[in-house]
Amino acid sequence: MKIKSVTDLVAKKKVGLQKILPGKPRIAVGLATCGIAVGGDRVYERLKEIIDKDRLDITLTKVGCIGYCKEEPLVNITIPGKPLVILHKVDESDAEEIIRSVQNGGVPYDRALCQVPAWDHVTGCVMDYGKGFDRIPLYDNIPFFQHQKKVILRDAGLINPEDIDEYIAIGGYFSAIKALTGMDPDSIIEEVEKSGLRGRGGAGFPTGLKWRITRDVKADKKYIICNADEGDPGAYMNRNEMESDPHMLIEGMIIGAFAMGAAEGLIYIRAEYPLAIKRLTLAIEQAREYGLLGKDIFSTGFLFDIRIATGAGAFVCGESTALVASIEGRTGRPHPRPPRLTDIGGGLFGYPTDLNNVETWCNIPVIISNGSGWYATIGARGNTGTKVFSLVGKVDRVGLVEVPLGTTLSTIVSDIGNGGANNRKVKAVQTGGPSGGCIPFRLFDTPVDFESLNKAGSIMGSGGIVVMDEDTDMVDIARYFINFATGESCGKCVPCREGLKHALLLLNRIMAKKGTKQDLETLALLSDTIVATSLCGLGQTAPNPVLTTLAYFRDEYDALVKP
Amino acid sequence: MTHEEVSSMGTAAKLVTVTINGKKYGADEDEILLSVAVREKIAIPHLCYEASLDPYGACRLCMVEVVRHGKREMVTSCTTRVTDGLEVVTDGPEVVKHRSILFELYLAEAPKSEVIKAMAARYGVTKTRFLKKIDTTDSLGNKCILCGLCVRACNELMGAGAIGFVNRGPYTVVNTPYFEASRDCLGCGACVKVCPTNAVEMEDQKNERIMKSWSNTRVPLAQCDCCGRYYAPKALAATILARVTPSLKEEIARCCPECRGKLIAKKEILAKTGGAR
Numbered sequence: 001m002k003i004k005s006v007t008d009l010v011a012k013k014k015v016g017l018q019k020i021l022p023g024k025p026r027i028a029v030g031l032a033t034c035g036i037a038v039g040g041d042r043v044y045e046r047l048k049e050i051i052d053k054d055r056l057d058i059t060l061t062k063v064g065c066i067g068y069c070k071e072e073p074l075v076n077i078t079i080p081g082k083p084l085v086i087l088h089k090v091d092e093s094d095a096e097e098i099i100r101s102v103q104n105g106g107v108p109y110d111r112a113l114c115q116v117p118a119w120d121h122v123t124g125c126v127m128d129y130g131k132g133f134d135r136i137p138l139y140d141n142i143p144f145f146q147h148q149k150k151v152i153l154r155d156a157g158l159i160n161p162e163d164i165d166e167y168i169a170i171g172g173y174f175s176a177i178k179a180l181t182g183m184d185p186d187s188i189i190e191e192v193e194k195s196g197l198r199g200r201g202g203a204g205f206p207t208g209l210k211w212r213i214t215r216d217v218k219a220d221k222k223y224i225i226c227n228a229d230e231g232d233p234g235a236y237m238n239r240n241e242m243e244s245d246p247h248m249l250i251e252g253m254i255i256g257a258f259a260m261g262a263a264e265g266l267i268y269i270r271a272e273y274p275l276a277i278k279r280l281t282l283a284i285e286q287a288r289e290y291g292l293l294g295k296d297i298f299s300t301g302f303l304f305d306i307r308i309a310t311g312a313g314a315f316v317c318g319e320s321t322a323l324v325a326s327i328e329g330r331t332g333r334p335h336p337r338p339p340r341l342t343d344i345g346g347g348l349f350g351y352p353t354d355l356n357n358v359e360t361w362c363n364i365p366v367i368i369s370n371g372s373g374w375y376a377t378i379g380a381r382g383n384t385g386t387k388v389f390s391l392v393g394k395v396d397r398v399g400l401v402e403v404p405l406g407t408t409l410s411t412i413v414s415d416i417g418n419g420g421a422n423n424r425k426v427k428a429v430q431t432g433g434p435s436g437g438c439i440p441f442r443l444f445d446t447p448v449d450f451e452s453l454n455k456a457g458s459i460m461g462s463g464g465i466v467v468m469d470e471d472t473d474m475v476d477i478a479r480y481f482i483n484f485a486t487g488e489s490c491g492k493c494v495p496c497r498e499g500l501k502h503a504l505l506l507l508n509r510i511m512a513k514k515g516t517k518q519d520l521e522t523l524a525l526l527s528d529t530i531v532a533t534s535l536c537g538l539g540q541t542a543p544n545p546v547l548t549t550l551a552y553f554r555d556e557y558d559a560l561v562k563p
Numbered sequence: 564m565t566h567e568e569v570s571s572m573g574t575a576a577k578l579v580t581v582t583i584n585g586k587k588y589g590a591d592e593d594e595i596l597l598s599v600a601v602r603e604k605i606a607i608p609h610l611c612y613e614a615s616l617d618p619y620g621a622c623r624l625c626m627v628e629v630v631r632h633g634k635r636e637m638v639t640s641c642t643t644r645v646t647d648g649l650e651v652v653t654d655g656p657e658v659v660k661h662r663s664i665l666f667e668l669y670l671a672e673a674p675k676s677e678v679i680k681a682m683a684a685r686y687g688v689t690k691t692r693f694l695k696k697i698d699t700t701d702s703l704g705n706k707c708i709l710c711g712l713c714v715r716a717c718n719e720l721m722g723a724g725a726i727g728f729v730n731r732g733p734y735t736v737v738n739t740p741y742f743e744a745s746r747d748c749l750g751c752g753a754c755v756k757v758c759p760t761n762a763v764e765m766e767d768q769k770n771e772r773i774m775k776s777w778s779n780t781r782v783p784l785a786q787c788d789c790c791g792r793y794y795a796p797k798a799l800a801a802t803i804l805a806r807v808t809p810s811l812k813e814e815i816a817r818c819c820p821e822c823r824g825k826l827i828a829k830k831e832i833l834a835k836t837g838g839a840r
Contacts, residue, residue, distance in 0.1 A: 314731070331727075331728065333728075335619075335620070336618060336619075336620035336639065336642040486732055486733060487732055488732065489731065489732035489733070490731050490732065491709065491728065491730070491731045491732045491733065491734070491735030492621050492709075492711070493620070493621045493622070493623055494621070494622060494623055494665060494668055494669065494672070494708070494709075495623055495665065495668070497709070497732060497733055497735065498668040498669075498671065498672050498693075498733065499664075499668055500732075500733075501732075501733040502668065502671070502693045502694065505693075505694055522692050525664060526664060528661075529660075529661045529664040529665065532637055532657070532661050533623045533626055533637070533661050533665060534623075535620055535621065535623070
C-alpha cells in the first residue's frame with residue numbers, strides 16, 4: 001500500500017505501535033554489529049528456539065544498539081503496563097531464565113541494567129511503557145546515560161530497524177510529509193539554516209548554506225549523496241545509526257532532495273559494513289513499497305529514489321572528490337577544488353551534487369518536526385545540536401555517546417566513560433580519527449565543539465574519541481596513526497605520499513632509540529610542510545597526531561632520542 | 564557586436580590585471596595563474612603542469628601565496644585561475660620553507676634524476692635529509708616522481724589507456740596493468756615526450772618499438788612501401804589515418820611521411836606536365 005496522505009501514515013503508525021507494544025510481552029535483542037560480535041545473535045537464536053518449541057505468546061524481535069557497548073549483549077523486555085527493562089551482559093545460558101521470568105510477568109533482576117518508564121522519540125512520540133519494577137534503577141540514573149541527550153540515537157536500540165512500521169510508529173516520515181506537503185523548498189532550507197546545523201562529517205560546514213548553494217545552481221539534474229564511508233579507526237557512529245535506524249537517514253534524504261530539487265540520491269557506504277548495507281537495502285525497499293521513494297511521493301508529483309554505492313576499502317574515498325570519482329568507477333583520488341561538488345561540472349557525472357554525512361542527514365527529520373528554534377537551543381552558540389561520539393580505547397565504559405555540542409571532554413571521558421579502564425589514570429584523548437590530535441588530560445575542560453578542538457590542535461572529525469591511559473606510549477600512538485595515514489594515502493601528491501612515508505620512517509627510528517634531536521626537528525618541519533602543501537584533507541590533517549604529541553608530550557620524544 | 568555576443572562565442576576573454584611580486588601583468592580572466600607566470604618568464608618551479616591537460620595539482624611545487632583580505636594564503640598556481648586585482652607573491656618565506664622540504668622529498672624519491680637535482684639546486688637545495696629510495700628493479704630508473712603526466716597523456720590525449728597508476732600511497736608506481744606487455748599501447752611515445760624527469764624509456768629496434776619502461780611492451784613498426792624505412796608504430800599510423808578525411812589513397816597511406824610528400828609532388832608534376840619527362 002502506498003502512503004499518500006497523513007491519514008495513511010497515521011494508519012501505518014497504528015500498525016507499528018501494535019508491533020512495539022503488542023499487548024503481550026516483547027523481547028528485543030540488540031543486534032547491531034557490536035551486539036552480534038559479543039554473541040547477541042546466539043542469545044536471539046536460543047530465545048527463538050524456546051519460544052518456538054513451547055509456542056509461547058511472546059514477541060521476539062531484533063533492535064539496534066542503544067550505545068552501551070561495554071554492557072552488551074543487551075536485551076530489552078516490555079511487559080504490558082510495565083516499564084521497558086534493559087538487561088545487560090546477557091548470554092544464551094540466560095535465555096531460559098529470561099523466558100521464565102517474562103512468563104511470570106517479571107524480568108531477571110540480576111541481569112537488569114535499568115528501566116525506562118517512558119521514552120521520548122523526539123519526532124513527536126513519547127512512548128509510555130508503564131510503571132513498576134521499583135528495584136531496578138531508572139535509565140536517567142545510570143551514569144553512562146544521565147549526561148547524554150539522545151536526538152540522533154532517538155530510536156536506536158528500541159525499534160526494529162528492519163521494520164518500517166516501527167519507524168512510522170514513533171513519528172517517522174511525519175517530517176517528510178510535513179516538508180513535502182506543507183513547506184516549500186526555500187522554507188525547508190531556511191529551517192535548516194536557522195537550526196545552525198553544521199556538517200557532521202568533520203569539517204563543520206553549515207548544512208543549510210550547502211543546501212542553498214546546491215538549490216541555487218541552475219542545472220537539468222542534481223544529485224544528493226550520503227557519505228557513509230566511515231573509515232576512522234575506532235569510529236562507528238555512522239554504522240550504528242544506519243544499523244539501528246536506517247529510515248531516519250532515508251527520511252532526511254527525502255527532505256533534502258525535495259529542498260534541493262534532486263531526483264536521485266546515493267548512499268556511498270564502505271563494503272566493510274555488510275549489516276548496515278543489508279538493513280539500508282531493506283529499508284529502501286520498504287520505503288519504495290510504501291511509496292515514500294519513487295514517483296509522486298505523497299501525491300505531490302515529487303520523484304526521488306535512493307541507490308546504494310559501495311566503496312572498495314579506501315579511506316581517502318571519504319574525501320568528497322575522491323568519493324565521487326569512486327562512484328563514477330574511477331580510481332578514488334582527490335582532485336583540486338574548485339570545481340566543488342556543488343558546481344556545474346564538479347559533482348557526480350558532472351552534475352551539481354550535495355554531499356552530507358550520515359549523521360547530518362539524520363538530524364533533518366527532527367529539525368523539521370520540532371523546528372529550528374527547538375534545535376538551536378541544544379548545544380552551544382555556533383555549535384548547535386548533539387553529536388554522537390564513539391568513546392573507545394582505554395576507557396572504562398566503552399560505547400556510543402550522544403551529547404550536546406559544547407560538552408566538555410571531562411564530562412564525556414570522566415562522567416560518562418568513568419575514566420580509565422582497570423582504574424588506570426587517563427592521560428589523553430585523540431579526537432577526530434587518524435587526522436585528529438591528542439589532547440592531554442590537563443585540557444579536558446575543553447568544550448567539544450568545532451572551534452575549541454581546532455584551538456587545541458585537534459579536529460572534530462566524524463566523532464571518534466580514543467582514550468589513552470598512563471601506560472600508553474604517545475610516540476607509538478603518533479606512529480600508529482601516521483602508519484595508518486601512509487597506507488591510506490592515495491599517492492597523488494608528494495607531501496602526503498612521500499612526506500608521510502618519511503615521517504613514519506623517522507618515527508620508527510625514534511621508537512627504535514636510534515633517533516637524534518635533529519630527527520625530531522626534521523619531523524616537526526616535515527609535518528608542517530605536509531599540512532601546508534597537501535592536496536586534500538587527508539594529507540592536510542594527517543600529521544596532527546605528530547604535531548600535538550610533539551607539543552603536549554615532548555618529554556616522551558626527548559626520552560627516546562640521543563642528544 | 565555587443566560584448567555579450569563576443570563572450571558567448573568564446574572568442575574574447577575579459578582582460579584583467581594581476582600583480583605578481585609587486586609587478587603588474589595583463590592576463591585573460593580565468594587564465595591559469597601558472598600559465599601567466601610561464602608566459603611572463605616568472606620562475607615558478609613545476610613538474611606536473613601541461614597546458615594541454617586539465618589542472619592536476621599533484622607536484623605541489625608551484626605553490627605561491629595569494630593575498631586575500633590582507634592575508635596570505637598558499638595555493639597551487641596550476642589550479643588557480645586569475646581574477647582582476649589578484650595579488651601573488653611567489654617567493655615569500657613560507658613558500659620557500661615548504662618548497663625546500665618538497666625538493667628534499669623529490670631528491671629522496673627520484674635520486675637518479677638529473678633534472679630534479681638541477682631544479683632543486685636552482686632553488687638552493689642540494690642535499691636531502693630523507694632516506695633515498697633506490698630500487699634496482701625500477702623500470703623508470705629511480706627517476707619517476709609520479710607527476711602523472713604520462714598516464715594523463717596516454718589516457719586523456721591519446722585515448723589509449725595503456726598505462727596507469729598501480730597500488731597506492733608510497734607504493735604507487737606507473738606501469739601497464741598487471742605489469743604485462745600492453746595490447747593497448749599505440750607506441751606513440753607521448754609518455755616519453757611529456758615526462759619531466761626523462762624517466763620513461765623507449766627504443767626502436769628494426770621493425771619494432773620497445774617501451775622499456777612499460778613492461779617491455781613491443782609495438783610493431785610500419786614499413787614504408789617506397790623507401791623500406793620503419794617510420795611509425797603501425798597502431799599509431801592506423802589510428803591517425805583513420806582520422807583523416809577524405810581518407811588517403813591506399814598507395815599513399817602505405818608510405819612514410821617523406822615519401823608521401825614526394826609521391827604527391829610527383830603525381831602533381833605528372834598531372835601538370837601530362838606525363839612528359
